[in-house]
Amino acid sequence: MRASRALVPGMLALLAAGAASARWASHARDPEVALLIDRGDARWIIANEPFSLARRPDSQITTSFRARFRLARALEGADVVLSAFRAARLFIDESEVPLPGSSPGAWKEPLRVPVGPLAGGEHRIEVRVRNRNAPPALLLDSGALGLVTGPGWEARRDGSTDWAPSLLASAERRPALALALETAPEALWRLLPFHLLVFALVAFASRATRPLDPASLRLAFIWAWALLGANNVLRIPEGIGFDAADHLDYIRWVAERRSIPLATDGWQMFQSPLYYIISAPLLLALEGLLGPITISGQLLRVIPLACGAAQVEVVYRTLRIVFPLRPDLQRLGLVAGAFLPMNLYMSQYLGNEPLAGLLSAVAVLCALRVEGGALLRSLTPRLLALGVALGLALLAKATAALLVVPLAAWAALAAARGTGSRARAALGAALPLCVAGALAAPYYARNWICLGKPFVGGWDASRGISWWQDPGYRTPEALASFGEALVRPIHAAASSFWDGVYSTLFTDGYLSSMISAEGLPPWNFGLLLSGALLALVPAAAVLAGAARSLGAFWTRPDAPAGSAWPRAGLLATLAIGIYLAAMADLFMALPVYSTVKASYMSGLTPCFAILAAAGLEPASRPGPARALVHGALAAWAASAYLAYFVV
Numbered sequence: 001m002r003a004s005r006a007l008v009p010g011m012l013a014l015l016a017a018g019a020a021s022a023r024w025a026s027h028a029r030d031p032e033v034a035l036l037i038d039r040g041d042a043r044w045i046i047a048n049e050p051f052s053l054a055r056r057p058d059s060q061i062t063t064s065f066r067a068r069f070r071l072a073r074a075l076e077g078a079d080v081v082l083s084a085f086r087a088a089r090l091f092i093d094e095s096e097v098p099l100p101g102s103s104p105g106a107w108k109e110p111l112r113v114p115v116g117p118l119a120g121g122e123h124r125i126e127v128r129v130r131n132r133n134a135p136p137a138l139l140l141d142s143g144a145l146g147l148v149t150g151p152g153w154e155a156r157r158d159g160s161t162d163w164a165p166s167l168l169a170s171a172e173r174r175p176a177l178a179l180a181l182e183t184a185p186e187a188l189w190r191l192l193p194f195h196l197l198v199f200a201l202v203a204f205a206s207r208a209t210r211p212l213d214p215a216s217l218r219l220a221f222i223w224a225w226a227l228l229g230a231n232n233v234l235r236i237p238e239g240i241g242f243d244a245a246d247h248l249d250y251i252r253w254v255a256e257r258r259s260i261p262l263a264t265d266g267w268q269m270f271q272s273p274l275y276y277i278i279s280a281p282l283l284l285a286l287e288g289l290l291g292p293i294t295i296s297g298q299l300l301r302v303i304p305l306a307c308g309a310a311q312v313e314v315v316y317r318t319l320r321i322v323f324p325l326r327p328d329l330q331r332l333g334l335v336a337g338a339f340l341p342m343n344l345y346m347s348q349y350l351g352n353e354p355l356a357g358l359l360s361a362v363a364v365l366c367a368l369r370v371e372g373g374a375l376l377r378s379l380t381p382r383l384l385a386l387g388v389a390l391g392l393a394l395l396a397k398a399t400a401a402l403l404v405v406p407l408a409a410w411a412a413l414a415a416a417r418g419t420g421s422r423a424r425a426a427l428g429a430a431l432p433l434c435v436a437g438a439l440a441a442p443y444y445a446r447n448w449i450c451l452g453k454p455f456v457g458g459w460d461a462s463r464g465i466s467w468w469q470d471p472g473y474r475t476p477e478a479l480a481s482f483g484e485a486l487v488r489p490i491h492a493a494a495s496s497f498w499d500g501v502y503s504t505l506f507t508d509g510y511l512s513s514m515i516s517a518e519g520l521p522p523w524n525f526g527l528l529l530s531g532a533l534l535a536l537v538p539a540a541a542v543l544a545g546a547a548r549s550l551g552a553f554w555t556r557p558d559a560p561a562g563s564a565w566p567r568a569g570l571l572a573t574l575a576i577g578i579y580l581a582a583m584a585d586l587f588m589a590l591p592v593y594s595t596v597k598a599s600y601m602s603g604l605t606p607c608f609a610i611l612a613a614a615g616l617e618p619a620s621r622p623g624p625a626r627a628l629v630h631g632a633l634a635a636w637a638a639s640a641y642l643a644y645f646v647v
Helices: 002-006 008-029 176-180 184-190 192-208 214-232 244-257 274-290 302-322 327-338 341-346 353-368 376-396 398-416 422-451 476-480 497-506 525-534 536-555 567-589 598-619 624-643
Strands: 060-071 078-085 087-092 095-097 111-115 121-132 137-142 154-157
Touching (some): 087 111, 121 137, 184 192, 184 525, 192 624, 214 302, 244 274, 274 353, 274 376, 302 327, 302 341, 302 567, 302 598, 327 624, 341 353, 341 497, 341 624, 353 376, 353 398, 353 598, 376 398, 398 567, 476 567, 497 567, 525 536, 525 624, 536 624
Antiparallel strands (some): 060 121, 060 154, 087 121
16 A cells, blocks of 8 residues: 555646646647747747737737848749648739638648749749738748748838848847846846845844744734734725726625626636625725725725735644654744745735635645644544635635645545545545535536626637637747846746746736836835745745655655644645646636736645745754754745845
């Protein structure tokens, strides 16, 4: 039995690799997925235009691409292999060359076009590409003509008379706002004395004084969150935040009409309703006391702020279960979980993300509380609590659906652990699923009846809202590269998926959706930017913790008495992996720069805390290494907290 359970990580890795390969192959073939894959020496090219952060309306764009080529001798004929994103016309020396029958829906199938005869000497080839809601792009090669798209080609948009060098589709384009701010290394160097002071004080204290017990530390962190909220709640301008005005419209709809809107009723009306149902009575109460044109919208932030602070308590209770005999690891995990920037900035404006994150985190905690071998009278309430938390999380945001399968599987295995009872395993999975379904099903069933599907995303065409953002396509490099977030974390998602994840997990990488230098959030940007580099400490700890979790489960899958480790580490790694996979899939399918957002994972804050504590465990023993780790983690935590404390 031990040997078979030790194979679980390997089996999961193989399944993940197979699923990823199959999904990549599907995206590569699907004409609805704007994935541009180079062919041989030919590279996809686009017009070299500034990267726009604005949301664009439905539009059709035409770009012309041209190049010159020379033939040493006359040719009776030659083939040009052409791919256009999405429709094209081909001209050689001003004469149009008929293209084989095709349609924009089949743009991923290369067209082999015969051309000629051509006389010796210089010629010009031009391809006019038309696209809708995305930049036109071209991929062309011809061995006989010595042509491949890439450097040397020119492009111009319709309406322009000037030709300019084209740009490789895979080249990084940085928004002007990101370039206007100092870099992370510059900010770190400028604030180095402050960071070194925090590092030195904590490193010295970790060796010279007795540390706080985890319970006291958790109370200190909750008070720190309370101070942050009291200081900031009215000092952050009303419009700051992702679609803040639209979230307020949703709250007002529920408050005034006493009903839940359909996804087609407004920009954010596709969201699950629980946050708005909770906020509506508070809005009515505030406006009753203060009047309709007041600070009521800003005071509504107390709900997301309370959710962010409550994450500290959930993290603390989670770490007590996973590391019951290791207060040192509880402290390390508590620091990592309490000051994740994605929670610090997302909890300071209107939106359903903090509530959904809190409820998802509670679901993780409830799953970890399910114990094998417990009597049914103590097991059943815990399974019911898990079902309630999952159901409420689904009513707060649909992304909680990603937790349903792993937490139900965990509950089934935990319920049967020590007994091998199939009946207990079935109860462990079925009871939470039934309770969650009973809570969430009415809302999603209404969607299905009224809209034809249980969930309608903000990008869904059925809502009748057509829009797009740069870049408008994806390339393999955008999914595989990383590094921009360590230099220019602001809008680093424009560079790659992993830059987007890192920059929004450890900084406010989207500047709370603000796209103008005149409307920036009132953060302390030096601390925010330098924090991108200081965050390498918790980031490395999380990666190391995931590796140690897999390794520990491989070699000794049985947890020590009273502990959920290393099984909890495997659950945390699996949950984060599922969310990252779902985000990567959406990143490929919806090619707008703002698709990837780490705050979708705010419900996994306890998982990040577990892995960070596990990753730092080798350096937690008394000695210089512990002092260094404590000092480095404190420097990051102080930077993260103060970056979002308005002064």
